[in-house]
Amino acid sequence: MRTLVVFAHPDLAASRANAALAEAARPVDGVTFHDLYAAYPDLNIDVEREQRLLLEHDRIVLQFPFYWYSAPPLLKKWLDEVFLYGFAYGTNGTSLRGKALLVATTTGGAEEMYRPGGFNRFTVVDLLKTFDATANISGMAYEEPFVVHGTLRLDDAELAVHQERYRALLASGVPRERDLAVA
Numbered sequence: 622m623r624t625l626v627v628f629a630h631p632d633l634a635a636s637r638a639n640a641a642l643a644e645a646a647r648p649v650d651g652v653t654f655h656d657l658y659a660a661y662p663d664l665n666i667d668v669e670r671e672q673r674l675l676l677e678h679d680r681i682v683l684q685f686p687f688y689w690y691s692a693p694p695l696l697k698k699w700l701d702e703v704f705l706y707g708f709a710y711g712t713n714g715t716s717l718r719g720k721a722l723l724v725a726t727t728t729g730g731a732e733e734m735y736r737p738g739g740f741n742r743f744t745v746v747d748l749l750k751t752f753d754a755t756a757n758i759s760g761m762a763y764e765e766p767f768v769v770h771g772t773l774r775l776d777d778a779e780l781a782v783h784q785e786r787y788r789a790l791l792a793s794g795v796p797r798e799r800d801l802a803v804a
């Protein structure tokens with residue numbers, strides 16, 4: 622299985638959690654690690670290149686820090702410009718069909734803040750449902766998101782556990798349980 626990690630962090634130099642996860646992901650066999658902000662410092666996305674990369678991989682991982690309950694802006698721009706009608710959806714838009722989509726994100730807020738009735742009212746899995754819907758319209762199998770909560774308080778040992786969890790998930794190449802039957 623060939624895995625493409627599409628990574629979006631606007632300030633990697635200041636990152637701790639995503640930098641650690643990136644360090645765990647880069648050497649995994651079969652993983653292409655694609656840093657969007659490094660590839661496009663001017664934010665001008667090469668759409669053909671991105672579509673080619675998608676075609677060359679079976680599992681697409683979107684890795685980013687949670688910003689305002691969603692992804693940083695370059696990842697949204699990437700979706701807007703790359704997941705085109707006729708490519709990702711619509712008439713003849715079958716290029717991504719049968720691939721898997723996994724979101725891997727980190728939140729400043731602790732897990733208990735992301736519960737119904739809690740501080741943020743919704744779980745991260747619920748807040749990520751636009752990605753679930755995007756996978757659905759593109760005929761992709763949406764995997765259970767990989768979430769690291771509470772980055773502000775993670776100690777080094779806990780971060781190392783998450784690094785290993787992420788490495789193992791990418792190395793397994795086996796999509797997690799949800800929604801794997803794609804027509």
Ligand SMILES: Cc1cc2nc3c(=O)[nH]c(=O)nc-3n(C[C@H](O)[C@H](O)[C@H](O)COP(=O)(O)O)c2cc1C
Pocket residue numbers: 630635636637638639640686687688689690691727728729730731772
């Ligand atoms: C612009 C911005 C928006 C953020 N929005 C959220 C948010 O909605 N929910 C949350 O839990 N944390 C939020 N955070 C905190 C980040 O998610 C957290 O700092 C990040 O996951 C840590 O990862 P890093 O060490 O790789 O930067 C935000 C941070 C920034 C800079």
